[in-house]
Every structure is written in structure tokens, then in C-alpha cells.
Amino acid sequence: xxxxxxxxxxxxxxxxxxxxxxxxxxxxxxxxxxxxxxxxxxxxxxxxxxxxxxxxxxxxxxxxxxxxxxxxxxxxxxxxxxxxxxxxxxxxxxxxxxxxxxxxxxxxxxxxxxxxxxxxxxxxxxxxxxxxxxxxxxxxxxxxxxxxxxxxxxxxxxxxxxxxxxxxxxxxx
Amino acid sequence: xxxxxxxxxxxxxxxxxxxxxxxxxxxxxxxxxxxxxxxxxxxxxxxxxxxxxxxxxxxxxxxxxxxxxxxxxxxxxxxxxxxxxxxxxxxxxxxxxxxx
Numbered sequence: 480x481x482x483x484x485x486x487x488x489x490x491x492x493x494x495x496x497x498x499x500x501x502x503x504x505x506x507x508x509x510x511x512x513x514x515x516x517x518x519x520x521x522x523x524x525x526x527x528x529x530x531x532x533x534x535x536x537x538x539x540x541x542x543x544x545x546x547x548x549x550x551x552x553x554x555x556x557x558x559x560x561x562x563x564x565x566x567x568x569x570x571x572x573x574x575x576x577x578x579x580x581x582x583x584x585x586x587x588x589x590x591x592x593x594x595x596x597x598x599x600x601x602x603x604x605x606x607x608x609x610x611x612x613x614x615x616x617x618x619x620x621x622x623x624x625x626x627x628x629x630x631x632x633x634x635x636x637x638x639x640x641x642x643x644x645x646x647x648x649x650x651x652x
Numbered sequence: 653x654x655x656x657x658x659x660x661x662x663x664x665x666x667x668x669x670x671x672x673x674x675x676x677x678x679x680x681x682x683x684x685x686x687x688x689x690x691x692x693x694x695x696x697x698x699x700x701x702x703x704x705x706x707x708x709x710x711x712x713x714x715x716x717x718x719x720x721x722x723x724x725x726x727x728x729x730x731x732x733x734x735x736x737x738x739x740x741x742x743x744x745x746x747x748x749x750x751x752x
Contacts, residue, residue, distance in 0.1 A: 486654045490662045497669035497689060506681040513685050516666070520692055523662070526654070527703045532695075532714050539718050544688070544725045551729045552681055555736050560679035560743065577668075584664060588657040595656065595704070612712050624719045631723035638730035641737070 486526055492519040504559045506552050510545060517541040531609045659700035666693030680735070680742050684728055691721050 496515035503509045517540050524533035613621055666689060673686030695714045702710025732742070739747055 483654055486658065490658075493662065494665055494669075497666055500682075500685060500689060501669060501673050501676070506679055506685070509682050509685050513688060516689065517692060520696060523659070523696060524699055527659070527699050529699045529702070529711050529714075532699055532711050535715065535718060536695075539722060540688075540692070544722055547725055547729060548681070548685065551732060555681075555733065555742065557679065557681055557742055560677070560682065562678070581664070581668060585661050588660050588664070589655075592657050592660070608708055609711055609715075612708055613715065616709075617712050617716075620716060624716060628719065628723050631726050635726040635730040638727065639733045 482526060486523065489519040489522040489526075493523070504562070506557045506560075507549065510548050510552060513548075514541050514545050517545070531606045656700055656704045660697055663693045663697040663700065666690075666696065669693075678743055678745060680732055680744050680747070683744065684725075684732070688721065688725070691717060 493516050496512045496519065499512040500509045500516070503512065517536060521533040521536040521541070524530075524536060670686045670688075670690030670693060673689065674683055677683050677686060695717055698710045698714045698717070702708060735747060736742060741747070
């Protein structure tokens with residue numbers, strides 16, 4: 480029972496943050512509501528017994544990635560976005576179609592998916608088991624992601640540096 | 653005891669909010685935030701399925717999704733800075749050339 484209450488509480492916070500991200504017009508407000516979504520998702524992961532994922536959700540996502548976003552928003556001094564008019568086709572067909580589709584999917588998932596209830600803390604995901612999987616069964620994908628991150632760092636440096644400094648370093652090197 | 657389908661519905665709501673934000677937002681940073689929201693929705697369904705079938709591989713996949721999302725955020729924000737430097741705007745309606 481307490482599990483269901485906690486799930487509903489954090490789920491509501493999550494959905495409220497996601498809707499707030501859509502409604503807010505200033506990017507900094509959107510970014511901060513995304514932090515709320517990520518924090519409550521970390522609580523949902525804890526309810527599912529995924530401690531390691533909850534920890535890296537807070538550290539990497541809500542910490543590092545969002546700080547990067549907020550740095551860029553403040554660096555570019557992003558103002559409020561001006562609203563453009565939506566198309567009438569979207570209002571006439573898109574919104575009813577989306578409502579019908581989402582109701583259908585939710586009904587199928589809730590009534591006919593045949594899935595059992597997830598016990599609280601059903602899957603103890605201790606970091607040593609995850610580490611064994613990561614460095615044993617998934618060693619090749621892990622190494623490939625390290626190359627990906629290296630390329631991403633170099634790409635970010637090249638893209639974000641001013642154009643003339645890249646040309647200068649080309650001449651020098 | 654929470655059924656798996658509740659988690660899947662929550663993950664679907666998050667993903668749908670991300671798609672809607674991607675389509676209706678006009679600020680390039682807000683669009684990027686919507687993409688992150690979609691990735692988070694997918695991560696929740698990964699962890700819920702991992703708990704359902706007692707398979708830890710789902711959690712490892714969440715780790716990989718996070719690494720790719722972090723790399724994507726770094727490169728994407730660098731591209732946003734480069735675009736802003738040449739165009740002086742963050743509105744995607746006014747950015748209509750790939751050339752920097």
C-alpha cells in the first residue's frame with residue numbers, strides 16, 4: 480500500500496514537472512522543471528530496487544547534464560521564446576487523434592498486458608553485480624562508449640571554440 | 653505492490669510530453685530539453701521491465717543510454733553555441749541553413 484502511495488506521489492510530481500516543462504516559456508524554467516522530473520524519477524528507480532541507476536540518475540543526469548544545460552542557457556542569455564501559431568490541421572485531427580491513441584494504449588497496458596505486480600525492491604541491483612555485468616558481459620559496449628565520449632569531448636571543443644581560433648591552430652599545427 | 657503497467661503508463665506519459673515539447677517548442681534549448689525528457693521516459697520503462705523479468709541487463713542498458721545522452725548533450729550544446737554565434741538567435745524558425 481505504502482509502495483503505491485509513494486509511486487503515485489512521485490509519479491504525480493514527475494508528470495507535473497513534465498507538463499510544466501511544456502507550459503513554461505523561458506528555457507531556464509523548463510530546465511529546472513526537468514531537474515524535478517529527474518529527481519522524482521530517481522525515487523521511482525529506488526522503488527523498483529535499482530539503487531545504482533537511481534544514484535547515477537541524480538549524479539550524472541540531474542547533476543552534470545543539467546548543469547551543462549543551465550550554463551549554456553545563462554551563457555547565451557536565452558530569453559522568452561515567442562509563440563508561433565499552430566496549424567489548424569493539428570487542432571482538428573492531431574489533438575483528437577492523440578487523445579484516442581493515448582487512451583487506447585493506456586487501456587491496453589492497464590487491462591490486457593497480463594503483467595504481474597512489481598514488488599517493492601523486487602530487484603536488488605547492488606553495484607557489484609552491475610559492475611560485474613558491465614565489465615564482463617558488456618565489456619565491448621563499455622569500451623565503445625568510452626571512445627564515443629572521447630569523440631564527443633573533442634567535437635564539443637572544436638564546435639564551441641570561436642572560428643578564428645580553430646583556423647589559427649590549423650596554421651600553427 | 654504496483655503493477656508493471658502503471659510504470660509503463662508513466663513512462664508513456666513522459667515520452668508523450670517529450671514528443672509534444674519537441675513539436676511545439678520554438679526555442680532550440682527547450683527542444684533539446686524535450687529530447688532529454690523522452691530519454692528519461694524510456695529509461696523508466698527499461699528499469700521497470702528489468703524488475704519485471706529479474707534481469708539486471710536492463711539497468712546496464714540504462715547506464716549506456718545515460719552515457720550516450722551525456723555525449724549528445726555536450727555535442728548538441730556546442731552546436732547550439734556555434735549556431736547562436738553566427739545567427740544571434742535561438743529560434744528554430746529563423747535557422748534555415750546548415751552552413752555555419
